[in-house]
Amino acid sequence: MAEEVEGKTPERVRLLVDNDTGIDDALALAYLCACDHVEIVAVTSTPGNVTADQVAANNRALLELCGRPQVPVLIGARKPLQIPLVTTEETHGPQGVGYAILPDPGALKSGEAPDAIDFWIDAARENPGELTALLCAPLTNFALALRKEPRLPWMLRKVVIMGGAFYYQGNTTPTAEWNTHVDPHAAAEVYAAYTSAAQQGLDESKLPIVCSLDTTERFEMQPQFVNELALAAGEAEEHVRAVDVEGTRSTTLNPLIRYLSDALRFYFEFHRAYNQGYIAHVHDYFAAGVAAGTLNYEVLPANVDVETDSKLLFGTTVADFRGLWGKPNNARIVSRNDPVQGFAELKEKLARMARNA
Incomplete structure (x- = not known):
C-alpha cells in the first residue's frame, strides 16, 4: 500500500545537504534558502556534475x-569509490551552473573546514533523531559515512535520495540515472547498509525516500516559469524563449532572477539538444521539497539494489516491490507527486526571496 504525504509547511526542518551543483542542485539549494522553516546545517560537496572543488565554490x-x-x-570524497570520475559540463556548463556568473568565493584553504564525512557523523551523534539528509548527488560521501558509522540510519531523522530509475528510461544510459551511474558502488553500499539495518529492526519510517527519474522528470519546467517568477518578484518581464540566440544573457538587475x-x-538548451524539447527537468528541486516537507507525494516500499558488474546495465537500479528476493524493504520509492503544486510552491518561495535580494 502506498504511503501518502501531503505537503505543508511543517515544524522546523534541519538539513544536511549533499549535492554536486549542478543547475537543478542550485535551484534546490536556492529554494531551501527561501524556506523560513528550514535550517541548513551544512552543505557537503560531492564530485559529479563538476569536480568537488567547483561544486564547493558554486x-x-x-x-x-x-x-x-x-x-x-x-568537501569529503573527491572521486567515486572504485571508478574514475566522469563529469558532465555539456549538461550543466563548464562551471556547473550554466551561463550564470557569480563572484568567485575563493578556494577552501587546507584545514579551513572539517572533512564532510566526519562532520556528518559528529552532527548526527550530537543531534540524534533531528537531522534530515538530502542527497542530490552520487552517494559517495554517504557511503563513506556509513562505513565509519553504521548506526547512522538510526541517528538520522530522515533520508531523501535523488537517484535511480526503475520502470523508466535512464538519462545517462538506457537504464541508468546520472547520480547512480557516477558511483554505482557507493549506491549499492548505501542500499546494502539499509538492508542490514532493516534486518536489525530499523523502523520503516527511517528508510530512504527515493526520488527516481520515474517521478522527478514529471517536474518539467517550461521556460515561461522564469518570466512568471520575475513578475511575481515585482521585476520587469524576463523572457527565456526557444527562439532566442543560444547563450543570450539576462539583463535584469535582480541578482537572484x-x-x-x-x-x-x-x-x-541542453534538453532541446537531446530532443526533449525546450524544457528543464528539475529533479533536485522535487527531492528538496520532499526533504523540506512542503510537497505532496506517495511512496511504495521496496528492496533496491544496484548493478555494478554488467557492462550493459552498469549503474542500473532494480526494485523488488513484491519481496521476490526474500529481503526486507530498504527504501521507500516515490510513486506519485504533484508538479502543479510543486511549481506554485517554488515560484512563491523564490519570488519572496528575490524581492529581498
Missing part, C-alpha cells in the same frame, strides 16, 4: 547570494 557563492553565507560548505535565468537557459 555552493559558497550561491549561499552568499541567498543570504546564507554562514552555512558551512564542506538573473542567476536563475542564466542557469536555466543553459538547461533548456
Whole structure:
C-alpha cells in the first residue's frame, strides 16, 4: 500500500545537504534558502556534475547570494569509490551552473573546514533523531559515512535520495540515472547498509525516500516559469524563449532572477539538444521539497539494489516491490507527486526571496 504525504509547511526542518551543483542542485539549494522553516546545517560537496572543488565554490557563492553565507560548505570524497570520475559540463556548463556568473568565493584553504564525512557523523551523534539528509548527488560521501558509522540510519531523522530509475528510461544510459551511474558502488553500499539495518529492526519510517527519474522528470519546467517568477518578484518581464540566440544573457538587475535565468537557459538548451524539447527537468528541486516537507507525494516500499558488474546495465537500479528476493524493504520509492503544486510552491518561495535580494 502506498504511503501518502501531503505537503505543508511543517515544524522546523534541519538539513544536511549533499549535492554536486549542478543547475537543478542550485535551484534546490536556492529554494531551501527561501524556506523560513528550514535550517541548513551544512552543505557537503560531492564530485559529479563538476569536480568537488567547483561544486564547493558554486555552493559558497550561491549561499552568499541567498543570504546564507554562514552555512558551512564542506568537501569529503573527491572521486567515486572504485571508478574514475566522469563529469558532465555539456549538461550543466563548464562551471556547473550554466551561463550564470557569480563572484568567485575563493578556494577552501587546507584545514579551513572539517572533512564532510566526519562532520556528518559528529552532527548526527550530537543531534540524534533531528537531522534530515538530502542527497542530490552520487552517494559517495554517504557511503563513506556509513562505513565509519553504521548506526547512522538510526541517528538520522530522515533520508531523501535523488537517484535511480526503475520502470523508466535512464538519462545517462538506457537504464541508468546520472547520480547512480557516477558511483554505482557507493549506491549499492548505501542500499546494502539499509538492508542490514532493516534486518536489525530499523523502523520503516527511517528508510530512504527515493526520488527516481520515474517521478522527478514529471517536474518539467517550461521556460515561461522564469518570466512568471520575475513578475511575481515585482521585476520587469524576463523572457527565456526557444527562439532566442543560444547563450543570450539576462539583463535584469535582480541578482537572484538573473542567476536563475542564466542557469536555466543553459538547461533548456541542453534538453532541446537531446530532443526533449525546450524544457528543464528539475529533479533536485522535487527531492528538496520532499526533504523540506512542503510537497505532496506517495511512496511504495521496496528492496533496491544496484548493478555494478554488467557492462550493459552498469549503474542500473532494480526494485523488488513484491519481496521476490526474500529481503526486507530498504527504501521507500516515490510513486506519485504533484508538479502543479510543486511549481506554485517554488515560484512563491523564490519570488519572496528575490524581492529581498
